[in-house]
Amino acid sequence: MKKPYVIGVCGGTASGKTYFLERLQHQLSAEDVVFISLDNYYRAKEEQPLDDNGVANFDTPDSINWAQLEDTLERLAKGEVVRMKKYTFNNPLAPEEWLELKPAPVWVIEGLFSMQQPTVRARFDISLFIDTEEHLKIFRRIERDHAERGYDLKDVAYRYLHHAIPAYKEYVQPYRALAHVVIPNNVDIAPVVDLWAIFIRDKAKLSH
Secondary structure, rough: OOOEEEEEEOOOOOHHHHHHHHHHHHHOOOOOOOOOOHHHEOOHHHOEEEEEOOOOOOOOOOHHHHHHHHHHHHHHHHOOOOOEEEOOOOOOOOOEEEEEEEEOOOOEEOOOOOOOHHHHHHHOOOEEEEEEEEEHHHHHHHHHHHHHHHHHHHHHHHHHHHHHHHHHHHHHHHHHHHEEEEEEOOOOOOHHHHHHHHHHEEEEEEEH
16 A cells, blocks of 8 residues: 555634634545544543642643554555544533544544644654644633533643643644744634645545
């Protein structure tokens, strides 16, 4: 099987990475691209590192099961289909959902720490960094964590201040300078995403 063309997508928490992926997914076929989100490789809550106050910290590279991710990438490279459970961030109200990742000529690997992890970053043919102003990220995270993950406002604020901001400065922001393309996401980036969809279709045609 030919080596896939791998696109890495990085950026801070609530910077718009998920929106970027979802808009691409609506325009591209599974025959052309497989989307791999690090969100689905988080360890269970009881396995998460704890901060000084005993609160589980999901905003650290140690929160990701990197061995499981590497297994997925190796299996896809061999032409295997990977079936896995979608991670629900321990939200008891979230329905169980299964994902089926199929080998494709283009891979999009997205996640908070996708560039920080050397073995993952080494696979990238091109890397994109979604760059968003801090005040927009915090409002987006409040809305997302409350609606999708069932966190109350106090919990969201604590995690953003004590986990997300330090993690961004240490594990994410330094890799902005290494990204091939920086995409500002302070206004509607739909046209930008649509251009990347065209780019991916072209890459897929060359690889089929």
